[in-house]
Amino acid sequence: MLGLSMQSAVSAEPVVAIAPPTLDEPVGTSHSEVAVFAGGCFWGVQGVFQHVIGVENAVSGYAGGEANTAEYEQVGSGDTGHAESVQVTYDPTKVTYGRLLQVFFSVAHNPTELNRQGPDSGTQYRSAIFAQNPEQDKIAQAYIAQLDGSKVFSAPIVTKIEDHKSFFPAEGYHQNYLTLHPTSPYIAMNDLPKVQSLKELVPTLYRADPVLVGKL
Template sequence: MKVIAMLQRWTRPTTAKLAGLAMLAALVAGVARPVLSAEAAVKIPAPSVDEKPGASRSQTAVFAGGCFWGVQGVFEHVRGVTRVTSGYAGGAASTAQYERVGTGSTGHAESVEIRYDPAQISYGKLLQIFFSVAHNPTQLNYQGPDHGTQYRSAIFPLTPEQRSIAQAYIAQLDGARAYRAPIVTRIEDYKGFYAAEDYHQDFLVNNPTYPYIVINDLPKIASLKAMFPELYRNDAVLVTKGAS
């Protein structure tokens, strides 16, 4: 159990540390169970304001909720979602690289771009999953073990309707005192989304025994399945070809 306690304090590694940390994956998989996440799921009501069905069969949402590995992994298991890409939002294209974003000085947040079919799932329902399962919206500029503005909770609306829905939902949840602390999620202007490096894509699906994933992110997948059984799908929709 000392190993688990140590790993719970780990932050996201730099690229140079990724290979070394992977050597502990088998050990952690043998002693840790996916019940230790610092971002425990919270049951919350559905949004009272949501998008109106339209003719479009494809819409896009951009959310930031800490490490994009777990957030991407959650939405890849949601029915109606057609693609989820890990990346960066909030800063300039010239600084959208993992190592630079990790300094916390670029304005970027680790984010996900979610493409979805509004005939199967709504923007409001995506927000409900985002707020209840994918991350903790009461943690200011951090998520679990990861600290810095690059791990902030943020929504980047692509349309005025998305902005109105997000604002109304945050007000609804705060008014209902759905959490023990106020929601700190920022609604920011959308300046563009920049896909992260290939090795970050589908990271949860491709590395289910990786220490960080076992402790911080597998509990989110279990919560999604338990809390939204009608929306959960076992086979994840993947970005990279040949991912398993």
């Protein structure tokens, strides 16, 4: 993001209605799984997933780099390998990994922008999926191929599926940022429209009351 108090002059990224993946995880007995997504500033990505039915927690943080550089100012340099990311803990009996991917690609960010989202640029804002296991990797790869094949986006998807590395929660002031600062110009212009798009495009997955991060 452009700094905690700087107003963005660029409106929210356009959203695209897309079909759910044809390949998804089978219904099982587990009630808790984890997914990690990177799609630009984590404020908006977290805010969207906090409104998804079946999501039990969505934590802003850093993935792709090492523990000693998982700090906001260092990550902002673009030299740490980290991407601003969100760790989503979800109940797969209520929402599948594939449906989370549908939200990620259609609402949470623009998967055709390379190393940027809206007003923010740099590798720390790249579009990436940190697959937690081979099944997630397979589903994500198949979905990207499905979406590219359907040409539902005006440009190819640039999202990379990266090797799973540790996730590091961000500083406390980054958590629940969308909910706590709805009148911030950056949030109002870039992120609140994404939550509204979730409600309109995927209403069966929308929950009005966000699930918020407690004390980390």
